[in-house]
Amino acid sequence: MDPRPNPRPFDVVLFGATGFTGGLTAEHLAARLPSGARLALAGRNRAKLEAVRGRLLRSDQQLEDIALLHADSSDPQSLSRVAESARVVITTVGPYLEHGEPLVAACAAAGTDYVDLTGEPEFVDRMYVEHHATAERTGARLVHACGFDSIPHDLGALFTVQQLPSGVPVTLRGVVRTNAAISGGTLHSGLGQLSRPRAMLRAASERRRLEPRPRGRRVRARIGHPHRDRVLGTWLIPLPTIDPDVVRRSALARPDYGPDFAYSHYIGARRVATVASALAGFPAILAAVQIPPLRRAIGRRIPQGEGPSAERRERAWFTVDFVGEGGGETVHTQVSGGDPGYTETAKMLAESALCLAFDDNPPTAGQVTTATAMGENLLRRLQDAGISFTVLTSTTATRGGR
Secondary structure, eight states: OOOOOOSSSEEEEEETTTSHHHHHHHHHHHHHOOTTOOEEEEESOHHHHHHHHHHHHHHOGGGTTOEEEEOOTTOHHHHHHHHHTEEEEEEOOOOHHHHTHHHHHHHHHHTOEEEEOOOOHHHHHHHHHHHHHHHHHHTOEEEOOOBTTBHHHHHHHHHHHTTSOTTSOEEEEEEEEEOOOOOHHHHHHHHHHHTOHHHHHHHHHHHHHHSOOOTTOEEEEEOOOOEEOTTTOSEEEEOOSSHHHHHHHHHHHOGGGOSEEEEEEEEEESSHHHHHHHHHHHHHHHHHTTSHHHHHHHHTTSOTTOOOOHHHHHHOOEEEEEEEEETTEEEEEEEEESOTTTHHHHHHHHHHHHHHHHSOOOOOOEEOOHHHHTHHHHHHHHHHTTOEEEEEEEEEOBTTBO
16 A cells, blocks of 8 residues: 655654564565655664665665664653654564563654554553553554464454354454464563562553443453363463453454453363473473572573574464354354464564554554454455464354254
């Protein structure tokens, strides 16, 4: 699509382009920018930014007008200048609990759309408490969790609900499987979040006091229990991530999820031994991350800013299966793609920013989810970019039960 008229110098600014995931995001942006769009890269180190721009230029000489901007997460004035110059700002600079709030504040104040990769519930809840009202007033859309956390789950849930009858109660479960190793950014963010359980619960409580609730509808994210799924034929282990919260918030905002919506979130395992190992190992990890030396030792296993080779990423895959039931129908859908932690995450993040910048999305403002802010537009973009959303089976209950 052609860029829409806009007085700001840049359509999209990427903060963190010199990191591993940031570099992949820059490459995807450069390949998918519409003609005439204006892109800038922002960061602390100009030499590293020039190296990223040079790499992009080797693939496309038309990109020579990419601008380089100074931005530092410890310098709020530099972040304000970046936010005021852009329609959409992307950031890959985490952990977000440590580095994220100044840029969120700058974008909310400037009326600038914002996307990130966070999977940190405390950060997302704190940003809602501190900056949602400002963003609503200025028209900024603050969209967190625009990578593997949580786009496949958020848009996969939306896609599945759309396959069921409208206006009926819906129960939905999502089951993720992958052969990829955890990314460095996800590991360090997760370690930081697990080490702060009280702060995480406090932030969630503060948000609940402010967040409006729908009238005449019920929406829940339920904690399931380990069991074997009769539809999928796999063992399910409850997965305590940010994803079910994101799905629940989309359902709260969108009446088309039905009058009574419930979602459960799992990781899938083929063998019961894997289930037993996971249930035994998680309490030990949770205890270990409360001890700083052990937490640092775990974090050193996968440093931030580094990633696997292209060959290893080519071998990686993910699936998220959804089983939805409503109105006497059961539907099994699947979201699938390649390497989730790096390649597909960069793709999802870039397409989210492009969708906000150039697509005709529903009118929203404040802190919103991908399904609320972009919904079907982003779903189409991701399908065009190679991420699959598929209906595998759909059945109708016969009289007397399924």
